[in-house]
Amino acid sequence: MTQIIRSLADLSGRYDALFCDLWGCLHNGVTPFPAAVAALQTFRAQGGKVILVTNSPRPKSSVLKxxxxxxxxxxxxxxxxxxxxxxxxxxxxxxxxxxVHHIGAPRDEPFFTDFEDDLAHLTATADITRVPLDQATGIVCTGLADDLTETPDDYRAKLLMAKTKGLKMLCANPDIIVDMGDKRLYCAGALAKEYEEMGGEALYYGKPHPPIYDLARKRLGMEDARILCIGDGVHTDVQGGLGEGLDTLFVTGGIAATEFGPDFHNPNDDLLLKWLDGHQLSATYAIGYLR
Known part of the structure; x- marks a missing residue:
């Protein structure tokens, strides 16, 4: 059964490392959440390590910027x-x-130019060329070209053409939607879902799928660490943690905040358990906001 906690400090001493989501947990796309920042700073000051595990379709350098x-x-x-x-x-x-043909915004261009040092063994031998869709052997989807105005419907013709050509889509962000401030935007996962519904093949590398956890463990650099996964996405952060055999902390005040009662800081226990049962998932812990 999911245990509701008041703060990350309630779990003091139980974990060596955190795999923490960014959007919805540490910031809202515009500003950081001070209480969440303080909670992670305290965890690190006490000897813990924090890996930010994000479904951002951009490389680490762009996330850092x-x-x-x-x-x-x-x-x-x-x-x-x-x-x-x-x-x-x-x-x-x-x-x-x-x-490869790229579907995404101009701000995602660093995906094709900025590579971390631990990918150097691949960049040394790779020979990838970006081409128009009719010349492509596959697609890299980082999102919508203009997520402020577009929806997946705007891509239907392009996706149908790709499906007809039998192209695989590499989805660089499995999230369907994200909240930027008070505006809800579609992500690459929404296009991948649409593509699959047409009969196309999409491959995923972010949460809840194993590749991003393999990378996070590599960058953590700790053997046999006790890891807690934190996030506000039940089908990404919670499901991904469960799939890796890790404990999870579900932040209810994020993307699903309205499901758990009027007090977003303190989720209603009955509503939370009923909602999780409906999704056939169970987090180890839950908290209103990371603090």
Whole structure:
């Protein structure tokens, strides 16, 4: 049964490391959450390690630039593992073939140019060319070109053409939606879902799928660590943690906040358990907001 806790400090001494989600837990896409920042700083000050595990389709360098831009202190975390990093590794390994077509925003361009040092063994031998869709052997989808105005319906014709050509889609962000401030936006996962419903093949590298956890463990660099996965996505953070055999802390005040009663800081126990049962999932712990 899921245990509701008041703060991360309630779990003091139980875990060596945290795999912590970013969007919805540490920030809302615009500003950091001070209480969440303080909680992670305290965990690290007590000897714990924090890996930010994010479904951002961008490489670590771009995630870091975004966090710096919104003022997220660097002493909040030890390292970052992004879905973008894990998808880069797949692309460089040939999962989409040698000629890839990109579906995504101009801000995602670093996906094709900025690679972390632990991918150097792949960049040394990869021969990937970006091409128009009609010349492609596969697709890399980092999101919508303009997520402020577009929806998956705007991509139906392009996706149908890709499906007809039998192209694999590498989905660099399995999230369906995300809240940016008070605006809800579609992510790459929404296009991948649409593609699969048409009969196309989509491959995923972020939460809840294993590649991003393999990368996070590599960057954690600790043997036999007691790891707690933290996040507000029941089908990404919670399901992913469960799939890895790890304990999970579900942040109820994130994307599903309205499901658990009017007090977003204190989820209703009965509503929470009923909602989790409906999703056939059970987090180890739950908390209103990370603090």
């Amino acid at each position: 975004q966090m710096d831009g919104m003022g997220l202190p660097r002493d909040t975390w030890d390292d970052i593992a992004s879905s973008g990093d894990a998808t880069q590794a797949a692309m460089l390994s040939g999962a989409a073939g040698p000629r």
